[in-house]
Amino acid sequence: MATSTRNLLLFAGVALLFILTGLFQSWNLSLQILNIGILSAIMALGVNMQWGYAGLFSTGIVGSVALGGLAVVVVSAKPVPEGFAAGGWAVLGGLALGVAVIVAATLLYRAMKPGRLRALAVTALVVAGFFLYRYVFDQGVAAVEAFNPATYGNIGGFGLPSLLAWPVGAIFAGLGAWVIGKIALGLRSDYLAIATLGIAEIIVVVLKSEDWLARGVKNVTGLPRPWPVPYEVDLQADPEFVARVTGWGFDPITASTIFVKLLYLAIFGAVLLAIIWASERALNSPWGRMMRAIRDNEVAASAMGKNVTRRHLQIFIIGSAVVGLAGAMLTSMEGQLVPGVYSPLRFTFLIWVMVIVGGSGNNWGAVLGGLLLGWLWLAVEYLGPGLMGWLTAALPAGDLKTHLIDSAQHMRLVTLGIVLLLVLRFAPRGLIPEK
Amino acid sequence: MDFLNALVALLNFVVIPGVAYGSQLALGALGVTLIFGVLRFSNFAHGDTMAFGTAIVIMFTWLFQSWGISFGPLPTALLALPFGIAATAALVLATDAGIYKFYRRQKAAPIILVIVSAGVMFVMNGLVRLIIGVEERNFTDGARFLLDGNTFKAATGLAEPLVIKTTVAVTVVVAVICVAALFWFLQKTRTGKSMRAFSDNEDLALLSGINPDRVVQVTWIIAAALAVIAGTLYGLDKSFRPFVYFQLLLPVFAAAVVGGLGSPLGAIAGGYIVALSEVVLTYAWKKVATYVLPDSLAPDGLMQLLSTDYKVAVSFSILIIVLLFMPTGIFKGK
Numbered sequence: 001m002a003t004s005t006r007n008l009l010l011f012a013g014v015a016l017l018f019i020l021t022g023l024f025q026s027w028n029l030s031l032q033i034l035n036i037g038i039l040s041a042i043m044a045l046g047v048n049m050q051w052g053y054a055g056l057f058s059t060g061i062v063g064s065v066a067l068g069g070l071a072v073v074v075v076s077a078k079p080v081p082e083g084f085a086a087g088g089w090a091v092l093g094g095l096a097l098g099v100a101v102i103v104a105a106t107l108l109y110r111a112m113k114p115g116r117l118r119a120l121a122v123t124a125l126v127v128a129g130f131f132l133y134r135y136v137f138d139q140g141v142a143a144v145e146a147f148n149p150a151t152y153g154n155i156g157g158f159g160l161p162s163l164l165a166w167p168v169g170a171i172f173a174g175l176g177a178w179v180i181g182k183i184a185l186g187l188r189s190d191y192l193a194i195a196t197l198g199i200a201e202i203i204v205v206v207l208k209s210e211d212w213l214a215r216g217v218k219n220v221t222g223l224p225r226p227w228p229v230p231y232e233v234d235l236q237a238d239p240e241f242v243a244r245v246t247g248w249g250f251d252p253i254t255a256s257t258i259f260v261k262l263l264y265l266a267i268f269g270a271v272l273l274a275i276i277w278a279s280e281r282a283l284n285s286p287w288g289r290m291m292r293a294i295r296d297n298e299v300a301a302s303a304m305g306k307n308v309t310r311r312h313l314q315i316f317i318i319g320s321a322v323v324g325l326a327g328a329m330l331t332s333m334e335g336q337l338v339p340g341v342y343s344p345l346r347f348t349f350l351i352w353v354m355v356i357v358g359g360s361g362n363n364w365g366a367v368l369g370g371l372l373l374g375w376l377w378l379a380v381e382y383l384g385p386g387l388m389g390w391l392t393a394a395l396p397a398g399d400l401k402t403h404l405i406d407s408a409q410h411m412r413l414v415t416l417g418i419v420l421l422l423v424l425r426f427a428p429r430g431l432i433p434e435k
Numbered sequence: 436m437d438f439l440n441a442l443v444a445l446l447n448f449v450v451i452p453g454v455a456y457g458s459q460l461a462l463g464a465l466g467v468t469l470i471f472g473v474l475r476f477s478n479f480a481h482g483d484t485m486a487f488g489t490a491i492v493i494m495f496t497w498l499f500q501s502w503g504i505s506f507g508p509l510p511t512a513l514l515a516l517p518f519g520i521a522a523t524a525a526l527v528l529a530t531d532a533g534i535y536k537f538y539r540r541q542k543a544a545p546i547i548l549v550i551v552s553a554g555v556m557f558v559m560n561g562l563v564r565l566i567i568g569v570e571e572r573n574f575t576d577g578a579r580f581l582l583d584g585n586t587f588k589a590a591t592g593l594a595e596p597l598v599i600k601t602t603v604a605v606t607v608v609v610a611v612i613c614v615a616a617l618f619w620f621l622q623k624t625r626t627g628k629s630m631r632a633f634s635d636n637e638d639l640a641l642l643s644g645i646n647p648d649r650v651v652q653v654t655w656i657i658a659a660a661l662a663v664i665a666g667t668l669y670g671l672d673k674s675f676r677p678f679v680y681f682q683l684l685l686p687v688f689a690a691a692v693v694g695g696l697g698s699p700l701g702a703i704a705g706g707y708i709v710a711l712s713e714v715v716l717t718y719a720w721k722k723v724a725t726y727v728l729p730d731s732l733a734p735d736g737l738m739q740l741l742s743t744d745y746k747v748a749v750s751f752s753i754l755i756i757v758l759l760f761m762p763t764g765i766f767k768g769k
């Protein structure tokens with residue numbers, strides 16, 4: 001069988017899963033899983049750039065997703081002028097001061113000769129800078145958080161359209177990747193994995209505990225939808241819409257929810273296709289060949305005059321930016337930022353499994369993996385407890401039964417891990433291998 | 436008197452917790468560093484190996500408690516420790532035979548092994564949650580204090596209490612015994628010497644007739660034993676929650692990298708460096724400062740450099756400083 005037919009069949013199989021979900025459960029659920037699956041596929045494309053093109057293993061994908069989500073709050077949340085007036089400038093000034101101290105320390109480190117004097121001078125600068133930063137920053141934070149903490153207590157956003165937040169999310173994630181890549185790339189390959197694990201945890205902790213920024217665990221809700229997507233209630237109130245869908249024989253409420261999801265599907269699908277197109281072009285350009293040459297033999301590539309560390313940094317930033325973009329899209333679809341959902345298992349390792357199962361180094365493979373595992377993950381979430389309940393229906397109610405029903409969600413982790421290990425062992429090239 | 440009070444407060448809130456936590460991290464980092472030395476990859480499943488072992492120890496502790504067996508003033512968990520170690524060693528040996536061995540034969544790149552270990556982490560994480568659930572578990576029993584605050588205050592007449600929890604004393608004693616035994620093993624026994632030889636130069640070791648499979652198996656067993664002991668001591672001292680053990684991975688890695696990956700001595704030093712920095716930076720110094728400084732200079736705030744939420748940032752910053760300035764660590768690892 002030709003490879004292209006095989007690939008088409010694989011995609012048709014995944015499509016069938018979504019159709020069956022629509023027929024037997026509901027089209028709303030099926031479309032919702034599909035939308036999240038497409039976002040996962042975009043994240044998988046970003047990871048595929050890092051791993052498939054360049055062989056970089058990052059365990060901090062959840063950090064990029066979270067930075068994307070933060071971008072939505074910064075760009076499109078409602079402004080809180082009172083909160084900002086209270087201490088916004090002090091907070092921002094404190095942060096700027098912190099960055100300035102780091103820059104100054106770096107410059108001082110470069111300017112002075114190695115020796116004890118340099119170590120002392122740099123340490124003194126950093127320590128003094130830290131206290132100055134805390135002094136300015138803490139006052140600002142206290143002032144901002146004091147303003148109406150039940151509803152606000154943060155500096156608010158710019159109130160700009162949600163679509164604008166998507167590229168900003170990509171920039172945030174790219175900046176984060178630049179910082180971590182500068183430090184950890186060019187050392188042992190394990191160090192990138194360890195350092196990204198740390199930065200991701202820190203980003204999530206910042207989101208959870210810095211109330212002035214995005215209200216921490218109190219969550220920011222009511223983020224606006226991206227431009228063409230209307231609210232369901234507005235559609236139901238629109239006589240033209242109601243008349244048209246009732247004319248087609250649909251219930252207006254179901255029709256409005258499905259219409260909204262279809263719009264998201266169109267937008268997300270367009271972004272996905274654009275990214276695939278761009279990365280296919282990049283992969284087949286001289287740049288893409290250079291990347292693969294570096295991945296396959298770093299020593300030979302650097303002998304040919306390629307700057308391996310610089311190229312690694314470049315692709316690491318691009319890949320993280322794509323993940324950040326998807327993170328921003330996810331948050332603007334959900335309309336709220338809930339830091340608690342950013343778990344490394346869901347957003348780092350699940351995406352990894354998608355890339356490896358789909359086929360590392362192949363963009364279509366990453367998309368297939370994203371859709372397939374996105375379906376499995378969410379379908380099991382919705383169907384798992386029900387299935388377990390049905391299986392244990394004969395058991396008398398008691399500890400064992402509750403334990404079994406509760407354990408359905410943990411089976412997901414075990415299953416995913418086993419799938420990853422099996423694919424790595426028996427089909428390391430994935431479902432759609434690299435050409 | 437104020438100075439003595441400050442000293443006692445410092446001991447009570449910084450030094451003692453720091454040393455206990457440092458001992459736990461050091462034992463964890465020793466396992467990571469041994470696996471890195473012999474198998475040459477960073478084992479992402481180590482945190483969940485600790486969690487798995489601790490979960491088994493907790494199950495046996497409950498069993499013993501239901502039989503009415505106790506260990507006097509010491510925690511019953513210490514009696515359950517050998518069973519936890521045996522189960523965990525069996526699990527990691529099976530994992531090695533079923534999974535890692537294939538990649539070793541293939542001479543796969545270290546990064547592939549790192550990804551594989553992440554897959555193993557996934558499975559172990561799920562297993563732990565299946566076995567014991569996600570809730571917080573406290574399994575400490577026996578005498579609560581070796582030295583309790585009121586006795587100390589009555590004996591010395593100081594205003595500040597000095598408390599030594601049994602679990603802290605147990606942690607330090609067990610850690611010292613483990614480290615001594617490990618170093619004796621590595622320096623004096625034939626197997627230990629062949630492990631070090633294998634870690635230094637694999638080809639030379641093979642040439643001189645060392646059986647690689649045996650070295651690898653012994654390494655896994657030792658790493659598993661250290662992981663279970665570290666996990667159990669941490670759980671006794673604080674409490675057991677699967678997710679916390681996953682998060683322990685970062686400080687454990689930081690400790691191993693600070694000391695120099697592959698260097699056992701470095702792992703111990705790294706454990707204490709990471710733990711003490713964490714405690715020093717997240718401790719509210721107000722109490723100590725009020726004793727030492729004159730009243731006119733008494734601080735208003737808590738004098739806390741970092742909120743305890745940012746503990747993870749401390750190990751990360753140490754990791755970054757080491758990667759920037761001495762990528763091979765203090766003790767010159769690999």
